[in-house]
Amino acid sequence: MQSTYPAAPELAVTRWFNTAGNPTLADLRGDVVVIEAFQMLCPGCVSHGLPQAKRIQQAFGDDVTVLGLHSVFEHHDAMTPVSLEAFLHEYRITFPVGVDAHEPGISLPITMGRYLLRGTPSLVVIDRAGRIRLNAFGQIDDLYVGAVLARLIDEPRPEPEADCDPDIGCPVPS
Amino acid sequence: MQSTYPAAPELAVTRWFNTAGNPTLADLRGDVVVIEAFQMLCPGCVSHGLPQAKRIQQAFGDDVTVLGLHSVFEHHDAMTPVSLEAFLHEYRITFPVGVDAHEPGISLPITMGRYLLRGTPSLVVIDRAGRIRLNAFGQIDDLYVGAVLARLIDEPRPEPEADCDPDIGCPVPS
Amino acid sequence: MQSTYPAAPELAVTRWFNTAGNPTLADLRGDVVVIEAFQMLCPGCVSHGLPQAKRIQQAFGDDVTVLGLHSVFEHHDAMTPVSLEAFLHEYRITFPVGVDAHEPGISLPITMGRYLLRGTPSLVVIDRAGRIRLNAFGQIDDLYVGAVLARLIDEPRPEPEADCDPDIGCPVPS
Amino acid sequence: MQSTYPAAPELAVTRWFNTAGNPTLADLRGDVVVIEAFQMLCPGCVSHGLPQAKRIQQAFGDDVTVLGLHSVFEHHDAMTPVSLEAFLHEYRITFPVGVDAHEPGISLPITMGRYLLRGTPSLVVIDRAGRIRLNAFGQIDDLYVGAVLARLIDEPRPEPEADCDPDIGCPVPS
Numbered sequence: 001m002q003s004t005y006p007a008a009p010e011l012a013v014t015r016w017f018n019t020a021g022n023p024t025l026a027d028l029r030g031d032v033v034v035i036e037a038f039q040m041l042c043p044g045c046v047s048h049g050l051p052q053a054k055r056i057q058q059a060f061g062d063d064v065t066v067l068g069l070h071s072v073f074e075h076h077d078a079m080t081p082v083s084l085e086a087f088l089h090e091y092r093i094t095f096p097v098g099v100d101a102h103e104p105g106i107s108l109p110i111t112m113g114r115y116l117l118r119g120t121p122s123l124v125v126i127d128r129a130g131r132i133r134l135n136a137f138g139q140i141d142d143l144y145v146g147a148v149l150a151r152l153i154d155e156p157r158p159e160p161e162a163d164c165d166p167d168i169g170c171p172v173p174s
Numbered sequence: 175m176q177s178t179y180p181a182a183p184e185l186a187v188t189r190w191f192n193t194a195g196n197p198t199l200a201d202l203r204g205d206v207v208v209i210e211a212f213q214m215l216c217p218g219c220v221s222h223g224l225p226q227a228k229r230i231q232q233a234f235g236d237d238v239t240v241l242g243l244h245s246v247f248e249h250h251d252a253m254t255p256v257s258l259e260a261f262l263h264e265y266r267i268t269f270p271v272g273v274d275a276h277e278p279g280i281s282l283p284i285t286m287g288r289y290l291l292r293g294t295p296s297l298v299v300i301d302r303a304g305r306i307r308l309n310a311f312g313q314i315d316d317l318y319v320g321a322v323l324a325r326l327i328d329e330p331r332p333e334p335e336a337d338c339d340p341d342i343g344c345p346v347p348s
Numbered sequence: 349m350q351s352t353y354p355a356a357p358e359l360a361v362t363r364w365f366n367t368a369g370n371p372t373l374a375d376l377r378g379d380v381v382v383i384e385a386f387q388m389l390c391p392g393c394v395s396h397g398l399p400q401a402k403r404i405q406q407a408f409g410d411d412v413t414v415l416g417l418h419s420v421f422e423h424h425d426a427m428t429p430v431s432l433e434a435f436l437h438e439y440r441i442t443f444p445v446g447v448d449a450h451e452p453g454i455s456l457p458i459t460m461g462r463y464l465l466r467g468t469p470s471l472v473v474i475d476r477a478g479r480i481r482l483n484a485f486g487q488i489d490d491l492y493v494g495a496v497l498a499r500l501i502d503e504p505r506p507e508p509e510a511d512c513d514p515d516i517g518c519p520v521p522s
Numbered sequence: 523m524q525s526t527y528p529a530a531p532e533l534a535v536t537r538w539f540n541t542a543g544n545p546t547l548a549d550l551r552g553d554v555v556v557i558e559a560f561q562m563l564c565p566g567c568v569s570h571g572l573p574q575a576k577r578i579q580q581a582f583g584d585d586v587t588v589l590g591l592h593s594v595f596e597h598h599d600a601m602t603p604v605s606l607e608a609f610l611h612e613y614r615i616t617f618p619v620g621v622d623a624h625e626p627g628i629s630l631p632i633t634m635g636r637y638l639l640r641g642t643p644s645l646v647v648i649d650r651a652g653r654i655r656l657n658a659f660g661q662i663d664d665l666y667v668g669a670v671l672a673r674l675i676d677e678p679r680p681e682p683e684a685d686c687d688p689d690i691g692c693p694v695p696s
Contacts, residue, residue: 041431041438046394059317078434083389086426090389143233146320147327154325215605215612220568252608257563260600264563407665491581494668499676501669 005131008033008124009114011069013098015081017088023096025130028065032152035124037069037100037112040079040087042120048139049121050093056145057095063153068097071112071120076102125149129158179305182207182298183288185243187272189255191262197270199304202239206326209298211243211274211286214253214261216294222313223295224267230319231269237327242271245286245294250276299323303332353479356381356472357462359417361446363429365436371444373478376413380500383472385417385448385460388427388435390468396487397469398441403490404497405443411501416445419460419468424450473497477506527653530555530646531636533591535620537603539610545618547652550587554674557646559591559622559634562601562609564642570661571643572615578667579617585675590619593634593642598624647671651680 010025025033036053038045050068057066072079081099088097100109115124118137125134125148134148184199199207210227212219224242231240246253255273262271274283289298292311299308299322308322358373373381384401386393398416405414420427429447436445448457463472466485473482473496482496532547547555558575560567572590579588594601603621610619622631637646640659647656647670656662656670 041434043439055315055317059315059321075434075438078431080431083426083428083431086389086423090423091391141229141233142316143229143320143323146317147233147324149317150321150324151328153321154328215608217613249608249612252605254605257600257602257605260563260597264597265565403663403665407663407669489577489581490664491577491668491671494665495581495672495675497665498669498672502673502676 005127005133008126008130008132009111011035011067011098012101012110012114013069014101015099017081017085017097017099018094019096021096023065023067023098025126028126029130030128030157031065032063032128032149033126034064034066034149035069035126036066037071037115037117037120037122037124039072039074039120040070040084041075044138045121046091049123050091052123052140052142052145053095054093055142056149059146060149060153064149066095068093068095069100069111070097071100071109071117071122073108073112073120076107125152127152128155179301179307182300182304182306183285185209185241185272186275186284186288187243188275189273191255191259191271191273192268193270195270197239197241197272199300202300203304204302204331205239206237206302206323207300208238208240208323209243209300210240211245211289211291211294211296211298213246213248213294214244214258215249218312219295220265223297224265226297226314226316226319227269228267229316230323233320234323234327238323240269242267242269243274243285244271245274245283245291245296247282247286247294250281299326301326302329353475353481356474356478356480357459359383359415359446360449360458360462361417362449363447365429365433365445365447366442367444369444371413371415371446373474376474377478378476378505379413380411380476380497381474382412382414382497383417383474384414385419385463385465385468385470385472387420387422387468388418388432389423392486393469394439397471398439400471400488400490400493401443402441404493407494408497408501412497414443416441416443417448417459418445419448419457419465419470421456421460421468424455473500475500476503527649527655530648530652530654531633533557533589533620534623534632534636535591536623537621539603539607539619539621540616541618543618545587545589545620547648550648551652552650552679553587554585554650554671555648556586556588556671557591557648558588559593559637559639559642559644559646561594561596561642562592562606563597566660567643568613571645572613574645574662574664574667575617576615577664578671581668582671582675586671588617590615590617591622591633592619593622593631593639593644595630595634595642598629647674649674650677 008025016022034056036049038049053066053068056064070084100111102109115135122137123134123140124132127133133152182199190196208227208230210223212223227240227242230238244258274285276283289309296311297308297314298306301307307326356373364370382401382404384397386397401414401416404412418432448459450457463483470485471482471488472480475481481500530547538544556575556578558571560571575588575590578586592606622633624631637657644659645656645662646654649655655674
């Protein structure tokens, strides 16, 4: 049963780059979503994780929504939003990137904790029904990622849930 | 309609390496088959095509049947089966590799002609129903190849065709 | 005549990392000095310039003094000393790195201007007599750099100049 | 004393490619000579050794004489001169390449034995006086090779030896 896949927790983001909006997983329900969690000063993110996210963006286009998540868990003063903005510009990253939020005094960012990420880079893939289908730390093979994404793209969009009003009833979804 | 995909012509092979058998596409009907057409002295085959075929073999295991096809269309005396055998040993290629056959006096090998390959390396992907679903020359992106293969792996195996005897009738396939 | 090589201008550095001292070219007179000018958010510096500086450090050891120079001419708020310090830690850069100084209101840093650097990464090589022998922007071939450095290493150390006192005379250098 | 470097044994070559002549180390006395010993079916030679020899050819031009030596010690039937010729063409190797000779019944080729090479690829560097100054198996750092070559290029050409006739005397070398 597919229902055994865990539900993807919502993102906790303080600021977005490369988008005027405020993307939420709730709004993206129905899309296949790739989250590339990174730190701008993490060498493996620069050499492997982020280039792979760019390749996914190019190979799958509108079939996949690629989001970056700047999940800083060390050197906080060194990887501020100001530095991140320049980094995204210099490395020509064009997909939306959110800054993972922190609880006061806690080094591990909130979204990173919700997803139990083991470090950066991490690649998280969420299906159309909002469930986590891949959550991998480190380098992941492109052939494998391509296979995972193709299968999720081909899964049917979930039926929109009826927005029932207890006082009135359940209208047919538009 | 998927029926518009061209049927994969049978291989014309004079000799196989890395297998005691004599693989034919007819026998492999029902499998997803990858054919890596190469020449052992083609630099792009050595640096890109054959390593990709190895990665496919490792990433998909029994879900995909990887075959090499040594389609020599130049320097015929330099790329004999004797040289090929040493090449396969030194480059640690373990999937079956067939030597593409030649008509006497024709430089282009037979299978290469049947598939209208544009050169080496070429990657041909055949679905479970024996149809060509990808036929690409040069470097092909791993994410894309992974996506193609996942979709073909997930397609149902075709119903075995009844082996009808016109004098007796059509037995139920075993 | 070697005397036609330009004298290397002194470094203008506000802060050093990876050294307790305050290296100056005057103090390094007699050494072969390599200056890798970079910006921490410059992709070519991360992928080519800084790895080459590390390789020089490893290949030549004490025969060459490798210095990094963080010459920020854009995104100044993004590449502060705080960010640089974390960058050096994460990228395991162990040679001394100086922060190129700025005149108030001038984007181009002072040392970068003195050396007429065309951008980052730039590789500057200074001989034992304090003269510029290589000043190259972009990617430079390792074979070529190795040849340049070997020749400079083999040049004799310059005679120490007599420290003449106009009122007394010129003592023999110790 | 430099005289402690071993004299480079003469090459034993049955056939040359990429040259109409028959290069000998005796004739090349006075030149800095690089010998890239390889086998055409040796993966490390294809990926590292031969590309480095090409880079040396490009970086040093007429200052260094680059020679290839096809030292086949295994799969002899697979790496014949016919195959080698096609290999050199396909891999665009333009420096002279000699086929290392064999004693009948001995697998290790003659020149390879004379130089005590440990395998392929091996890089041998010979100075202007005909002495071995580098003899290294496997991957060698470009910075190091560049440094070695620069120093040998800068060494003076040896005095031509007087060609003395015991019955007449010693004429001044022309």
